[in-house]
Amino acid sequence: MKHEKALHDAATMDGLPPRERAWAMLSIGIGVGMSSLDTAIANTALPAIAQQLHATPAASVWIVNVYQLAMVATLLPFAALSELVGYRRMCLIGVALFTIASLGCALSVSLPMLVTARLLQGLGASALMSVNGALLRLIYPAKIRGRGFGTNALVVAVGFALGPSLASTILAFWSWPWLFAVNVPFGIVAVLLGRRVLPQTVARSGRYDYLAALFNMGAFGLLILALGDATHLARASTTLLEFAAAALLFLLLLKREAGQQAPMLPTDLFRNPLFALSSLTAVCTFATQSLAFVSLPFYFETSLGRSPVETGFLMTPWPVLVGVMAPIAGRLSDRYSPGLLGGIGLLALAGGMLSLFLMPLDPSIFAIGWRMALCGVGFGFFQAPNLKAIMGSAPAHRSGGASGIVATSRLTGQALGAALVALCLSISTHGASWALVLGSVFAALASAASFSRLLVSRRAV
Structure with missing residues (x-):
């Protein structure tokens, strides 16, 4: 009970003072940005890495897969462990491990070495992401907490937006190890800064299962x-x-x-309809994102005949508009219902995905661009309010478990979307187009789940 009260007091207090809050967000932002950036960078640079390490394309895919598998498999165990060791300590361990593993990636001379280092990178990113939401809940006061979630969503969007361009720039001047080496100085700064400014939490007594x-x-x-x-x-x-x-x-x-009372797989939290619906909204929306980002390069290059360079630029409006809308949606979520904001945004996302499918056979850059921008606006309107809804619907002393579900929902949705794209491509020559239709369906389902939170909230009142 003392632990629950301490965490409740910490999560409902006025957060950190503005100056300390800014430094704490910088520390977290560096870690979150590196993990997001590395996901996009590895995807873009995979052919170059495979060639220089003399690896087959099929074997080199493990450079990406092992990172994602490590994250999905360990998010909830790390979230449960954070309740015992403290959110701050888990965050610092995650950033430190990610930084050391990045150095290991840069020094790798064979595919097995790189895959092993990427596994450790995934574990570090998982430890960080498992407590990201819980720390944001402590850093920001309740009345402006949506602003903090919006800032976090902005950092993730910038990481994904910069990833392909940064990877191409580095590979144009240096070799692939520099893709990972650039993380090292930033990771050191994040750890040193985090030790000074991240808020302390009272660890729960008990034994780890x-x-x-x-x-x-x-x-x-x-x-x-x-x-x-x-x-x-x-x-x-x-x-x-x-x-x-x-x-x-x-x-x-x-x-x-x-x-x-606090299971590792937090089934108790799903008894709250707001938490369950918000998590379902996240899974469906990130499945839509993955369906788009995995299928669109095939669609642009195979169906529309665009070059890889053109494809990179055509993909850019989505993450850029997410970055623009995320802080705005975060601020609006401090005044309006996340169910309303998310529902409206996800309707826009569904419409954007459908409009991509219905494009003319020879669309102009503008015709593609505004459709991608519409998807980005819709996705940006969903992310921060939904994160706030998930964290806000969980008790303060279960912030670690709720934070783990946030990241697990995202990665599960992304994995589901990527798997469905692979299925579409394997059974149809127009698989990329049908993946866009599936993405529109998932976005519509997510919008329905988001709007249904309004009914649940009214019943609760």
Whole structure:
């Protein structure tokens, strides 16, 4: 009870003073920006890395996959551990591990070395992202907390927007190890700064459930592997075995944590309709984002005959408009319902995705640009209000678990979207176009889930 009261007081106080708040956001922003940037950079530079390491394209995909698998599998275990060691300490451990792993990536001379370093990078990013929302809840006072979530969404959007351009620039002048080496000085600054300015939290007494953590990592890891194998039309026996093993591990995890007040897989939080609907909104929306960002390069280059350079520029309006809208939506979420803001934004996203599918056969740059911009505006209107809704609907002493669900929802949605693109491409020559239709459907479902929060809120009142 003392722990719950301490965290409640910390989460409902007036946050940090403005100057300390700015420094704390800088520390977190550097870490979040590096993890977002590295996702985009690795995707862009994958062909160059594979060529220089003499790796096959199929084998080099693990440079990207192992990073995502490490994050998805360990987010909730790290979130649970943060309740015992403190959010600040978990954040600093994550940034430090990410920085050391980045140096390991830069020094890698073979594909196995690079994949191992990327695994450690994913673990570091997971530790950081597992407490990102919880720390934001402590840094900002309640009355302007949406502003903080908007700033965080802006940093993520900038990371994704700059990733392809930065990767191309670095590769034009230097070799691929510099893609990872640039993280090292920034990571050192983030750790040193974070030690001085990030808020302390009272750690909960108790023992960490290592067996539950293993069940969780195995369940989520196998689920993502099974999705990938299923959509790449792998052997049915292998895929079914992976799905069955994931289901068994989820059942073992639920059985082990039955009756616990703070389970690692926070099923207790999903009993709150606002939390459940906000999480569902996030999964569907990030599935839409992934359906777009994975399929559009194929659509632009294969269907429309654009060059890779042109494709990079055509993709830019989406993340740029997300960056523009995120702070605005964050501020609006301090005055208006996240369900309303998210619902409106996601309707715009659904319309934007459908308009991309309905483009003429030879669209102009402007015709593509305004459609991408509409998608970016809609996505930007969703992100910060939804993050605020998830964190605000969880008790203060469960901020770690809620923060873990925020990141897990994002990564699960992205993995689902990428898997569906692979399925569309494998069964149809127009797979990229049909992926856009699926993205529009997911955005419409997300909009419905967001608007339904208005009904739940009224009933609660």
